[in-house]
Amino acid sequence: MAKKKKVKEPKLKKRTKRLNRSAGGNFGIYLILLFFALFMAFPLVYAINAAFKPLDEIFLFPPRVWVQNPTLDNFQDLFVLMSKSWVPFTRYFFNTAFITVVGTVGHIIVSSLAAFVLAKYKFPGSKWFFRLVITALMFNGYVTSIPNYLILSELGWIDTYWAVIVPYFAAPLGLFLMKQFMEGVPDVLLEAAKIDGAKEWTIFMEIVMPIVKPAWLTLMIFAVQNLWNNQASVVIYSEELKTLPYALQQVLAGGVARAGVGSAVSLIMMIVPITVFIISQSNVLETMASSGIKD
Structure with missing residues (x-):
């Protein structure tokens, strides 16, 4: 019996894709990015x-x-001016912090719940309701200020914290943003959770919300920025309920002599929104890279 010769199969060479990028090109890109970073x-x-x-x-x-x-004279002059007010500086800070925290949390919860229903459930009028939300994005807040005031007056919420907090719960931007993200959550994942016996609230809190974390973190940045800088002078009249931006703006009414105090005011008002943005930005980038699940 003649032995059969083994035929060696030719080895396929792995082709590696090389990026055609020179060191000079990389340096140019970094230089452009550095320029825009310094500009911003x-x-x-x-x-x-x-x-x-x-x-x-x-x-x-x-x-x-x-x-x-x-x-530090600008900050010292600011605290001297604020100490002369019959309402303590800490009261203004508490009013702003309370409105910001409660309004942000409520806005995220309401927007997320409504977006979950619109994104994952089909019911009569759902498309028309979402079109109404998109239409509401076209209107500035000043357009709806009079109807908003009339409704709050009928509810008896004028000159209370709720006159600022509750209307922000229904801001259309949050609902639009959350719905767009929740539509990307795989339906197969939700159906598997239902087969395992998970209730709707469990699916929403433990599956959907972690996946759309980039969305509600971004929403938190916008909400903190809007509520922290809200003077609320239209619907809050009592001095002990007024917010910090309103009190600081009254300090600046002294004219050019308080230009230094005005610079200190600008820095103080920027600290909280910038801090929230820096902390949330890292989380947004991390979750966008690690939680991209597609059906």
């Missing part, structure tokens, strides 16, 4: 330096970006 950071850097400038540096022309003789 310039207002923040200028505001921080202006808050610590004495008055003679604030009125210099041409203005200087960097402070030459840093001082």
Whole structure:
């Protein structure tokens, strides 16, 4: 019996795709990104330096970006002015913090629940309701201020925290954003959870909300920014219920002599929104990269 010769199969060479990018090209891209980063950071850097400038540096022309003789006089003058008010500074801060926290949490909960129903359940009029939400995005808040005031007056909520908090629960941007994200959640995943005996609330809280975490973190950034800077002077009249932005704006009514105090006010009002943005931004990028599940 003749032995059969084994035929060696030719080995297939793995083709590696090489990126045609030179070191000079990478340097050019990084240089452009650095330029835009510095351009966007310039207002923040200028505001921080202006808050610590004495008055003679604030009125210099041409203005200087960097402070030459840093001082805390602007902040000291601000606290002196606020201490002369019959309502303590801490009361204004509590009013703003309460409105911001409760309004943000309520807005995320209401928007998420409504978006879950619109995205995963079909009922008569659901499409028309979502079109109504999209139409509401076209209107500025000033357009609906009079109807909003009339409704709040009938409910007896004028001159209360709820006059600012409750209307923000139904902001159309949150519902639109959450629905668009929840439509990307696989229906197969929800059906598997129902087969395992999970209730609707369990599916919503333990499956859907973690997947759409980038959406409600982004929504939190917008809500904190809008509510923290809300003066609420239209619907809140009592001085002990007024917000911090309103009180600080009254301090600035003194004119040019309070330009340094105004710089300190601008920095104080930026601290909270910027801090929330920095913390949430890292989480948004992380969850967008790790929780992208497709059907």
